[in-house]
Amino acid sequence: MESERESGEVDDSTSMESVCIDTDGIVEELTNTIGAKLLNHSPLPASCCIFRVPHPIRRQKIQAYEPDIVSIGPLHRGRGGDQFQLMEKVKRWYLQCLLSEANITLANLITGVVDFNKRTPDCYAEPLDHINKKDFIEMMIIDGCFLIELFRKGFSVDQRDENDPVFNVSCMPQYLFHDLLLLENQLPWFVLERLYNLTAVKNTTSEGNAASLPDLVLNFFKQSVADDFIFKPCLNLPHEPLHILDLIRTWIVFPCKEEGLGCKRKVGNDDQQQSEERPPPQRVPNATTLSEAGIKFQKSFKTSDCIMNINFENGVFTIPPLGIDETTGPLFRNLIAFKQCCHSRPHKVTSYAVLMDNLIDSSKDIDLLCDMGILVNWLSPEDAARFFNELYNDTMVIGFYYEGLCNEVNKYYKTDWNKWMEKLRREHFGSPWAIISLVAAFILLVLTMLQTVYAIHQFYHPPK
Template sequence: MGLSTSARNCYAYPLGDLSKEYFVEMMILDGCFLLELFRRVYFNEVGKDDPVFNVSCMREHDDPVFNVSCMQEHLYHDLLLLENQLPWSVLECLNNLTANSPGQRGAFLTLLVLNFFKQSEADLLMLNINLTPQYEILHILDLVRAAIVDGYNPETSNEPVENQQTKRELKLPQRIPNATTLSKAGIKFKKIQKEGECIMNIKFEKGVFKIPVLGIDERTGPLFRNLIAFEQCHRRPRHKITSYAVLMDNLIDSKEDVDFLCDKGILTNWLNPEDAAQFFNKLYNDTTVMGYNYSGLSEKVHDYYKTKWHKFMGILRRDYFSTPWAIISSITALILLALTLLQTLYTIPWPELIFVNFLQY
């Protein structure tokens, strides 16, 4: 099977109305444009110290892509649309044919593409640009998804993996209270400090949520929606991004939850807090979740939240030990109460009281 035939088979709808010559020309034009775009970004911002620096990729003063305001942002959005994807095999073939040296073939293409998509601080927090794909990449969106979920370590138990998977698929995701409600019940939230940590490695241990930092800006919504759409329509990927979206929607109901997680350093938000909350609330509408990745975590959170002692201790910490002044006031009140009790005990005529009671009998 030739590359042209395999590329045609990648599309869901028949392309019978397109001649072979026109289809090949379209693939070459689109592929060469993408490679030129990725190379100009890389060699102008990252690769100037590359020993095989590509002089032909230097930007010109009248470059219509890099000299027009917001053009890169529009390209970022369009290149991640699921319906706009170019087969990875086409892009890889064109890159190998036009590379300046052997070092710019093969895995170097992955670096070129991911370097283009780290345009903001939010992207840097999510993408592992040094990714080595563990499976055959289908297209650019598939590569970006692989760079986000790389390093994900789901929680395990003593059950066989088959049993865990069956249980997750048989029941709907269990919803947990939002972040501010959980905080009032005594649950703590901490950000994971480890650099390059996969955003999906969320843990809940001994009443503490440990969550990697997530950056949110105007690109994050379209990116996640296309990733979720890809997971919904393709048979290979598990619903990892969809599971993450469901859990974050549980934790974030309103702008108060956004502000709370921002104060904890878990969210880095460049949007209005209300817009950020709406982003999570509408992220996975009209989707299904097969194999919810956080079912075990949700059960542990529910068990902890339902325990009355944990709620009591949470109220105690929040109302009486939340600030230094509250702690001082609480300790002062306890001391005064203890002194009052002692004074009362010392003023009671214990011998006379006992003698009177004895005479009454």
């Protein structure tokens, strides 16, 4: 036995015997059971773009992720008693309006989208076993045509009916703004585009050009917010949007500079080594503290700037303006949740949330940025500060967009000379009276020195 162990030869009859012990059919039963549960494909294919908001993010503010008055797509279909009933009737009425105006039969409309029955379910990150093929096609047509007709009516006042509950009830557009930008309340963009093309009705822009689907969507959402600066139309979209929320994300981050302080990152074969040598991103102090250290804040006056094009140069923070109201929180929360789930979009909006949270700790910071015209705040200063402080909780940022900018800010902030100069300015040049007092003290000092010099001169050189 010892020789067998030394030579590495072990009689495995004992181990084989233990495997062959009567197991009462457990091995065969588990083989069949587990084998039946194995998957031949990924449960989350790359084509997924519409997700359930992850629980750690959802629990931060549940109402920011759930629809109030209208369900779009399958994820909230049939949920909630009477809250969706009115809009379900409006959907069917809008479909009839669209069919009448577009001069297309319902049969032709169904024929035009029936082939999407196989492609569309792959866009959703959870199984849609609860809805059959016929109901799914019906949902695509009714929900999609509702959106097309809604955006058309929003674009042209002449196409609105005097009995329309959407545009005759003043609160409806704001409710729809909230619901139509929820991550869980989306239809794939290619479905909307197909329906738009099938039901094409000539709408023209102010320049006389035919309005595209993005034009109609942009116009609707610009009318539903207190400050439409964040919705900057893109002359050329960098890629086809995945859905309406992704289109809004594109308007917010594009055109966004890809180089500069926000993106000082070398790319190469030694990328991993460089990332190990580079120190981790550091927080920057809040706006009030930076201001006390001599850093200035000013609003960007470039009308083409997206809100993410934040610059820092020669001690001056230049930040595009942002309006904050009750719709801003759900919008940014769903944009961040979308990026946390979707692999094909960079973490730009989340990076923006992180930087703004750095700059804003309290209502004092909100007041400072409002005074500079950077924030247009429709909330209380305390609620606005809380909005930024809680915006990206339970999320993560890969490739922080403002890493270089934060390093430059901290470098300037930690320079003692800048702090001394700002302290001097605040204490001695902060008001006209302080300046007058300083000038008077300086004149008095000069006169005193002249008198002293004259007395000394008289002592050593008395008049003859």
